[in-house]
Amino acid sequence: xxxxxxxxxxxxxxxxxxxxxxxxxxxxxxxxxxxxxxxxxxxxxxxxxxxxxxxxxxxxxxxxxxxxxxxxxxxxxxxxxxxxxxxxxxxxxxxxxxxxxxxxxxxxxxxxxxx
Amino acid sequence: xxxxxxxxxxxxxxxxxxxxxxxxxxxxxxxxxxxxxxxxxxxxxxxxxxxxxxxxxxxxxxxxxxxxxxxxxxxxxxxxxxxxxxxxxxxxxxxxxxxxxxxxxxxxxxxxxxxxxxxxxxxxxxxxxxxxxxxxxxxxxxxxxxxxxxxxxxxxxxxxxxxxxxxxxxxxxxxxxxxxxxxxxxxxxxxxxxxxxxxxxxxxxxxxxxxxxxxxxxxxxxxxxxxxxxxxxxxxxxxxxxxxxxxxxxxxxxxxxxxxxxxxxxxxxxxxxxxxxxxxxxxxxxxxxxxxxxxxxxxxxxxxxxxxxxxxxxxxxxxxxxxxxxxxxxxxxxxxxxxxxxxxxxxxxxxxxxxxxxxxxxxxxxxxxxxxxxxxxxxxxxxxxxxxxxxxxxxxxxxxxxxxxxxxxxxxxxxxxxxxxxxxxxxxxxxxxxxxxxxxxxxxxxxxxxxxxxxxxxxxxxxxxxxxxxxxxxxxxxxxxxxxxxxxxxxxxxxxxxxxxxxxxxxxxxxxxxxxxxxxxxxxxxxxxxxxxxxxxxxxxxxxxxxxxxxxxxxxxxxxxxxxxxxxxxxxxxxxxxxxxxxxxxxxxxxxxxxxxxxxxxxxxxxxxxxxxxxxxxxxxxxxxxxxxxxxxxxxxxxxxxxxxxxxxxxxxxxxxxxxxxxxxxxxxxxxxxxxxxxxxxxxxxxxxxxxxxxxxxxxx
Numbered sequence: 001x002x003x004x005x006x007x008x009x010x011x012x013x014x015x016x017x018x019x020x021x022x023x024x025x026x027x028x029x030x031x032x033x034x035x036x037x038x039x040x041x042x043x044x045x046x047x048x049x050x051x052x053x054x055x056x057x058x059x060x061x062x063x064x065x066x067x068x069x070x071x072x073x074x075x076x077x078x079x080x081x082x083x084x085x086x087x088x089x090x091x092x093x094x095x096x097x098x099x100x101x102x103x104x105x106x107x108x109x110x111x112x113x114x115x
Numbered sequence: 116x117x118x119x120x121x122x123x124x125x126x127x128x129x130x131x132x133x134x135x136x137x138x139x140x141x142x143x144x145x146x147x148x149x150x151x152x153x154x155x156x157x158x159x160x161x162x163x164x165x166x167x168x169x170x171x172x173x174x175x176x177x178x179x180x181x182x183x184x185x186x187x188x189x190x191x192x193x194x195x196x197x198x199x200x201x202x203x204x205x206x207x208x209x210x211x212x213x214x215x216x217x218x219x220x221x222x223x224x225x226x227x228x229x230x231x232x233x234x235x236x237x238x239x240x241x242x243x244x245x246x247x248x249x250x251x252x253x254x255x256x257x258x259x260x261x262x263x264x265x266x267x268x269x270x271x272x273x274x275x276x277x278x279x280x281x282x283x284x285x286x287x288x289x290x291x292x293x294x295x296x297x298x299x300x301x302x303x304x305x306x307x308x309x310x311x312x313x314x315x316x317x318x319x320x321x322x323x324x325x326x327x328x329x330x331x332x333x334x335x336x337x338x339x340x341x342x343x344x345x346x347x348x349x350x351x352x353x354x355x356x357x358x359x360x361x362x363x364x365x366x367x368x369x370x371x372x373x374x375x376x377x378x379x380x381x382x383x384x385x386x387x388x389x390x391x392x393x394x395x396x397x398x399x400x401x402x403x404x405x406x407x408x409x410x411x412x413x414x415x416x417x418x419x420x421x422x423x424x425x426x427x428x429x430x431x432x433x434x435x436x437x438x439x440x441x442x443x444x445x446x447x448x449x450x451x452x453x454x455x456x457x458x459x460x461x462x463x464x465x466x467x468x469x470x471x472x473x474x475x476x477x478x479x480x481x482x483x484x485x486x487x488x489x490x491x492x493x494x495x496x497x498x499x500x501x502x503x504x505x506x507x508x509x510x511x512x513x514x515x516x517x518x519x520x521x522x523x524x525x526x527x528x529x530x531x532x533x534x535x536x537x538x539x540x541x542x543x544x545x546x547x548x549x550x551x552x553x554x555x556x557x558x559x560x561x562x563x564x565x566x567x568x569x570x571x572x573x574x575x576x577x578x579x580x581x582x583x584x585x586x587x588x589x590x591x592x593x594x595x596x597x598x599x600x601x602x603x604x605x606x607x608x609x610x611x612x613x614x615x616x617x618x619x620x621x622x623x624x625x626x627x628x629x630x631x632x633x634x635x636x637x638x639x640x641x642x643x644x645x646x647x648x649x650x651x652x653x654x655x656x657x658x659x660x661x662x663x664x665x666x667x668x669x670x671x672x673x674x675x676x677x678x679x680x681x682x683x684x685x686x687x688x689x690x691x692x693x694x695x696x697x698x699x700x701x702x703x704x705x706x707x708x709x710x711x712x713x714x715x716x717x718x719x720x721x722x723x724x725x726x727x728x729x730x731x732x733x734x735x736x737x738x739x740x741x742x743x744x745x746x747x748x749x750x751x752x753x754x755x756x757x758x759x760x761x762x763x764x765x766x767x768x769x770x771x772x773x774x775x776x777x778x779x780x781x782x783x784x785x786x787x788x789x790x791x792x793x794x795x796x797x798x799x800x801x802x803x804x805x806x807x808x809x810x811x812x813x814x815x816x
Contacts, residue, residue, distance in 0.1 A: 010531075010687050011368065012330050012565070012566045012567075013330045013331055013368045013566075014330045014331075014566045016331070017331050026366060026368055026369070029366070086614070086617065087596070087614050088582075089531050089565065089566055089580070089581070089582040089583065089596070090531065090582065090583050090685065090687070091582075091583060091584060091585040091591075
């Protein structure tokens with residue numbers, strides 16, 4: 001599962017610098033696949049979607065910090081536990097039930113992001 | 116209300132206070148926008164607090180200095196308008212709470228009678244200028260930084276270049292390489308240095324740039340190893356101009372100077388500062404120090420006779436709380452103030468004491484304490500007995516037991532869980548179980564109620580931060596994050612701590628016991644706290660504390676925070692210490708008119724540099740109004756200038772004789788002369804008129 005930031009977020013920004021995949025952005029911020037990863041130019045994501053890694057993408061949330069599910073590996077490959085959840089002062093970084101993934105899938109995603 | 120109007124002698128101050136009164140009235144009548152009003156009151160030290168309908172007032176005390184008269188005045192104001200409590204902040208201000216908004220102009224007028232200001236104590240302005248509390252008395256200091264801190268405070272107060280920045284700006288002055296004013300975590304930090312040039316010793320500063328704490332701490336960069344004192348003010352002015360122009364304004368969490376320097380890099384930033392040079396009000400600015408070099412004088416030489424009953428207690432107090440000064444025979448006396456809170460009855464007695472028996476000066480310290488200076492050796496027993504009567508003779512000034520904490524959930528809107536409650540409990544544990552730490556000044560404990568780090572928890576050896584924890588059955592308990600391994604290394608170097616683990620708040624004391632017991636058992640005698648921490652590493656301490664983080668076995672008591680007797684309720688508001696983005700086009704244009712008026716006003720006063728900056732602000736603000744109408748981004752001044760050229764000039768929507776950037780950036784290519792000030796003001800007005808005409812046409816179409 002990817003991690004999702006709930007609407008209990010207090011916009012403190014503590015999670016953002018902890019993310020090893022640069023998957024966390026401030027609300028209303030445009031983001032790119034290429035930021036903090038080794039992706040560049042035209043790429044095909046593990047889920048089969050084709051994207052341009054250097055192109056700006058729409059924010060997932062306008063109000064709160066958000067996690068890009070395609071870039072979240074639950075810190076697999078880097079840490080024992082999701083770092084955003086570990087530092088979140090109000091426990092609002094929780095598993096995303098709409099993006100359930102196995103450990104192997106997460107590790108594969110990690111390898112894909114940082115090949 | 117009439118009473119205070121006639122009493123203020125300084126016309127500038129009078130204008131300020133009357134304006135606050137007028138704006139409060141307009142706000143209550145619904146005639147000015149709430150956000151706009153908020154940013155105005157913040158720049159006048161009037162802050163919101165957790166309790167609705169009342170204000171916290173921050174009294175700006177440069178480098179924490181007060182005289183007896185000023186302390187009496189603050190005590191009177193607190194009794195009259197607040198509740199008799201004075202809170203010392205980690206930036207050497209005094210805060211009072213529960214003040215009614217209507218009475219703030221009157222309160223301010225009272226303070227001004229003893230030359231105390233509220234101006235720019237909060238808001239997106241140059242905040243209080245702090246300094247080592249030992250400045251001027253420290254045996255190791257190259258020179259007294261006080262006059263320089265004072266000149267900095269004065270020069271930038273009400274200065275047009277820093278009235279509406281993207282975010283707040285903090286400066287500190289350290290007396291020695293021990294860096295007790297924490298230069299590495301300030302927007303600009305200065306450490307006193309001297310240098311030999313030929314046969315003369317010249318004074319200067321090591322300058323640290325763009326540090327900061329908060330939820331994303333950043334270590335400052337060295338801007339200069341040595342900057343001579345005459346260049347202090349021009350350098351700060353250059354940095355502020357660049358920050359005002361290039362600093363982020365829309366994304367509040369990314370608006371501090373540290374993010375700008377991180378984004379563009381130190382070298383590019385320094386180039387931008389260099390480009391501002393021609394526009395500066397002064398190329399060099401010598402600072403007169405004579406006002407601070409008067410001979411220390413005393414009211415009396417008569418020593419009241421006292422008998423010390425407990426000689427051991429007196430000696431212990433002397434060893435922990437009394438500091439020898441560089442002035443032979445004089446001593447500074449530290450008062451450990453629990454969490455920085457004290458009350459007006461004692462404040463008055465203290466004020467009388469320093470007036471009669473010391474040299475009428477004390478300083479509030481960064482560790483929320485009080486340091487009385489200039490106590491003669493023979494008077495120490497007398498001071499001890501007098502302070503003891505006031506409850507001001509607790510031993511352990513600046514020691515491990517002297518815990519720093521922000522007000523947290525007691526009064527602050529942003530607090531997540533109690534900081535003062537756990538601080539009191541930890542102090543109790545230390546005194547009862549670890550008395551030998553009473554005189555340990557090598558390890559610090561600091562606590563903040565949230566990640567914004569007003570209690571500086573993320574640069575302490577041992578830090579705690581307020582959090583909340585959610586159980587499986589969706590109950591919420593107060594929690595603490597434990598941080599380890601921060602500290603001041605000296606000479607502009609510091610360390611931010613590692614976030615080690617999160618535990619329920621009620622287990623805070625147990626965590627401290629585990630830590631101290633582990634250190635005692637395993638630390639080598641030649642190791643200090645940080646070397647020991649580094650040798651073991653973060654994971655070691657995570658494992659040490661891991662058992663405390665289990666939330667499957669919480670008891671009923673774990674849901675009640677320290678200092679409370681009812682279940683914890685999470686209630687976190689939004690910070691208001693900074694401006695909110697004002698997007699109303701009409702408001703923006705109205706503000707431009709005000710700025711144009713200010714530019715004319717300054718010309719009348721022959722303040723060319725000020726006038727030029729008002730014109731600059733008017734031009735940029737006018738451009739922002741139109742870009743806002745077009746739905747374009749207006750994150751920074753520099754961005755506004757660029758976007759205006761692209762979206763409105765290149766498309767011939769607005770016709771200018773040059774590019775927009777050439778129009779604006781005349782500010783950097785001209786010296787601040789009379790003729791340029793006048794011509795720039797005219798061009799600003801002409802630009803405003805053309806934009807206003809365009810806007811009216813667009814709206815009617």
